[in-house]
Amino acid sequence: MGVLDGKAAVVTGAGRGIGRGHCVHLAQAGAGVVVNDIDRAEAEKVVSELKGGGARAVAIAADIGSRAGAEELIELCCKEFGAIDIIVNNAGIVRDRSFLKMSDEEFNDVMRIHVGGTFWGSQAAARKMREQGSGGVIINTTSAAHMGNFGQVNYAGAKGAIASMTYTLALELARYGIRVNAISPSGSTRMSATYKGPDGKEVELPYIDPALNGPMVVFLCSDEGNYITGQVFGTGGDRIALLSQPRYGDTMLKPGGWTLEEIQLHFKSQLGNRLEPIGLMKRPYPFYDGVKPSAAKKR
Numbered sequence: 001m002g003v004l005d006g007k008a009a010v011v012t013g014a015g016r017g018i019g020r021g022h023c024v025h026l027a028q029a030g031a032g033v034v035v036n037d038i039d040r041a042e043a044e045k046v047v048s049e050l051k052g053g054g055a056r057a058v059a060i061a062a063d064i065g066s067r068a069g070a071e072e073l074i075e076l077c078c079k080e081f082g083a084i085d086i087i088v089n090n091a092g093i094v095r096d097r098s099f100l101k102m103s104d105e106e107f108n109d110v111m112r113i114h115v116g117g118t119f120w121g122s123q124a125a126a127r128k129m130r131e132q133g134s135g136g137v138i139i140n141t142t143s144a145a146h147m148g149n150f151g152q153v154n155y156a157g158a159k160g161a162i163a164s165m166t167y168t169l170a171l172e173l174a175r176y177g178i179r180v181n182a183i184s185p186s187g188s189t190r191m192s193a194t195y196k197g198p199d200g201k202e203v204e205l206p207y208i209d210p211a212l213n214g215p216m217v218v219f220l221c222s223d224e225g226n227y228i229t230g231q232v233f234g235t236g237g238d239r240i241a242l243l244s245q246p247r248y249g250d251t252m253l254k255p256g257g258w259t260l261e262e263i264q265l266h267f268k269s270q271l272g273n274r275l276e277p278i279g280l281m282k283r284p285y286p287f288y289d290g291v292k293p294s295a296a297k298k299r
Contacts, residue, residue, distance in 0.1 A: 008034075015038075033057045114158035137179050139217055166182040183235045
């Protein structure tokens, strides 16, 4: 008996890496799996692997970066397995470029797949789950890059949007018995190979099995996780981390509000000495001497 026996799941971006790992663990837990990848051949390989282990699986190469593609996915899941219980929004791309050089196409492509794909996939699945009346689970995929990462304003922005979407969807969909969480996965994949350090230079990262994110996904989809919603978890490797929710931190209060002169007088001693470090590597706040151009430009 598996904890997901009789359930039906859709996984996007499932032909390789982290998505493939999700499929393997969902299938081992008893779920039927729709394996979606824009590379149909890779999706078929995963399906063959799952079926070889006795699982139910079907491949599709729908474009998750469109409403039509998302709806096609959910329709196939319901046709093959009779329902949709789980969607894992995993599909993603990177188009890394420093901000001042980034093109509209590089920005829009990343937003379309990550943010658009999460929106369309989640909406199509949630509408069907509401119609079924039996609840369901949505798992989104964010990234530590949304804390800030050199050369990834498009990707970081998309992943930050997905985290915020997760909180909102959890609030809106709870009435239908639909739980919404996100993972910030780790794993050695083609996307992780593009990682650059805070100085913009390539960094060689240690190997992490991308399939190690799958067990937490299964747990969140199981009845044991029926009280968990609106959360983001760091997964993969040796860790499971609960990410802190966005919140207001240290605060200055003054009845009647603040004048400019009062801010000038009090800000540095009250808040200015507590500025948050920024970026994925979280170095100590580096700008206390001022943010200045590296070389003066003649006007």
